[in-house]
Amino acid sequence: MSKLAAFGGTAAVPRDRRRVQWPLVEEEDRKAVLDALDGARLVSDTDGVNPVSDLEENWARRFGFAHCVAVSNGTAALALALSALDVGPGDEVIVPALSFIATGLAPVHQMAVPVFADIDPVTFNIDPDDVERRITPRTKAIIPVHLHGAPADMDRITAIARKYGLAVVEDAAQAPGATHRGRPVGGIGDAGAFSLQVSKNIPTCGEGGLLVTRDPELAEAMRCGRQFGEVIEAGRERDYVSYGLGWNYKMNALQAAFTNAQLDRYDGYERARQHNVTGFLARLAQLPGLQVPTALPDTTHAWHILRFRFDPAAFGLDGVRPEALRSALRRLLRAEGVPMSQYQLMPLPDQKVFVDRVGFGAGYPWSVTGARGTVAGAGYPVTRAVIADSLTIQKRHLHPGAGELLGMYADAFEKVWANKDMVATLARAAS
Numbered sequence: 001m002s003k004l005a006a007f008g009g010t011a012a013v014p015r016d017r018r019r020v021q022w023p024l025v026e027e028e029d030r031k032a033v034l035d036a037l038d039g040a041r042l043v044s045d046t047d048g049v050n051p052v053s054d055l056e057e058n059w060a061r062r063f064g065f066a067h068c069v070a071v072s073n074g075t076a077a078l079a080l081a082l083s084a085l086d087v088g089p090g091d092e093v094i095v096p097a098l099s100f101i102a103t104g105l106a107p108v109h110q111m112a113v114p115v116f117a118d119i120d121p122v123t124f125n126i127d128p129d130d131v132e133r134r135i136t137p138r139t140k141a142i143i144p145v146h147l148h149g150a151p152a153d154m155d156r157i158t159a160i161a162r163k164y165g166l167a168v169v170e171d172a173a174q175a176p177g178a179t180h181r182g183r184p185v186g187g188i189g190d191a192g193a194f195s196l197q198v199s200k201n202i203p204t205c206g207e208g209g210l211l212v213t214r215d216p217e218l219a220e221a222m223r224c225g226r227q228f229g230e231v232i233e234a235g236r237e238r239d240y241v242s243y244g245l246g247w248n249y250k251m252n253a254l255q256a257a258f259t260n261a262q263l264d265r266y267d268g269y270e271r272a273r274q275h276n277v278t279g280f281l282a283r284l285a286q287l288p289g290l291q292v293p294t295a296l297p298d299t300t301h302a303w304h305i306l307r308f309r310f311d312p313a314a315f316g317l318d319g320v321r322p323e324a325l326r327s328a329l330r331r332l333l334r335a336e337g338v339p340m341s342q343y344q345l346m347p348l349p350d351q352k353v354f355v356d357r358v359g360f361g362a363g364y365p366w367s368v369t370g371a372r373g374t375v376a377g378a379g380y381p382v383t384r385a386v387i388a389d390s391l392t393i394q395k396r397h398l399h400p401g402a403g404e405l406l407g408m409y410a411d412a413f414e415k416v417w418a419n420k421d422m423v424a425t426l427a428r429a430a431s
C-alpha cells in the first residue's frame, strides 16, 4: 500500500503530466480562422455562403438536424428558442433544479417564470414525475437539460408535453453527439440549443451557440429574431425592415470558421473519448461506495462532465455525513493530482436571482403572476443529495489523448481506496 501524497507520498499523477490543453488548437484551426479573415468573409448579416452558413449546414448534416441557426452563445440560443415559441409574460417554464444558471435565466429573459423540478439520482436529469406535478395552467414549456452529456428521459418528457400541450426546448449545451434511441439530442423536442463556449465538447475560440429544429417556420422565426427582426433572403439586398421583436444574436464568422475545423476532427475525437472514458469508468466501477456515471440503455453519453457520487455506508463509514466523505476524498485525490471539483454549489432555485426575484423593474416577471421567489435550502431533495455527495472531473478527459492520464487518475482512486483508514479518519474528523 503506497503512501498518500497528502501525507508525503509520491503523487499518482506526476506534476508535469497534469496540464491538459482544451480546446486543442491545431494547424487546421489556425488556417480556417486566417482564411476567413483573409477572404474578407467577415459577414455579420448572414447573407450568402460564409463560415456561419457553412457551420449551420455542417452541424445539421453531421448530426441529422433539419434546420440549424447559428447564434452568439448558448444562453441566447435558449432565450431565442423560447421567444420563437411565443413564451412570454405570464408563462411558466419548467427547468431542472440542477443545471448551469443559463437554463434558469433564459425564461426570465423572456419575462417568463422558471419553475424548478427535481432530478433523477442516476442520470442527474430532470425527473418527469416532478415535472408533471409542477404543471399549472400557466405552464408553457419544458427545458430538459442533457446534463453532463447524458440524454434526459425524452420519451416521458415528450409524452407529458403532448398531454398538456407544452413546448419542449432541449438544452443540449453539454451534449452534442449524444443520442436517445438513435436520435441526436437537440432534435427530439420542438427546438434544441447548443453552446460552442470553449469548455464544451465541440468548442469555438470564444463564444458561440446553435439552434436546431425540425420546423421550418420556427427556424425562420429564430433567424428573424437573431437579426433585429429582419428577413434576410439570399440574392436580395438587405432592406433594414423589421417584422417583429429582434436582438443582435448573430455569430461571429471567425468563431464559426474555428468550429468548422473542429467539427472535421470531431468523429476521431469522439471515438477516442468514448474509448478512454469507458475504460476509466470500468476501473472505477470496481471501487465500493463509488457511483460512476453510466449511459442508460439505448443512449449515447457525450461524457461532457464526469460526476461521481460517494456513499458513506457502502464505503464502510456508517454515520458519516456525505459532505464529510466528499471533502476527505476531494483533499486526498487532489493531492494525488486528480482535479476533483464541484459543479454547481447549490440547486438553481437557491440562486439569489430566483430567491430575491431580481428581474426587471418592479420584480418582473414574477410580479406579472404574483409568483413568489424560491426558498433557499428548501425542497429538491435529490438535487441536494447529489450536490452533497458528489464531485466531478471536467475538461481533462475531453482531450482525445487523455487515455494515459485517465489511467493515472484511476491509479490515484485505487490508491486512495486502498488507504481506507486514512479516508475514514479524515471524514470522521470533518463530520
Ligand SMILES: *Cc1c(COP(=O)(O)O)cnc(C)c1O
Binding pocket: 073, 074, 075, 076, 099, 100, 102, 103, 145, 171, 173, 174, 194, 195, 196, 197, 207, 208, 209
Ligand atoms: C454552457 C451551458 C449553457 C450556456 O451556454 P453559453 O454558450 O455559455 O451561453 C447553457 N446550459 C448549459 C447546461 C450549459 O452547460
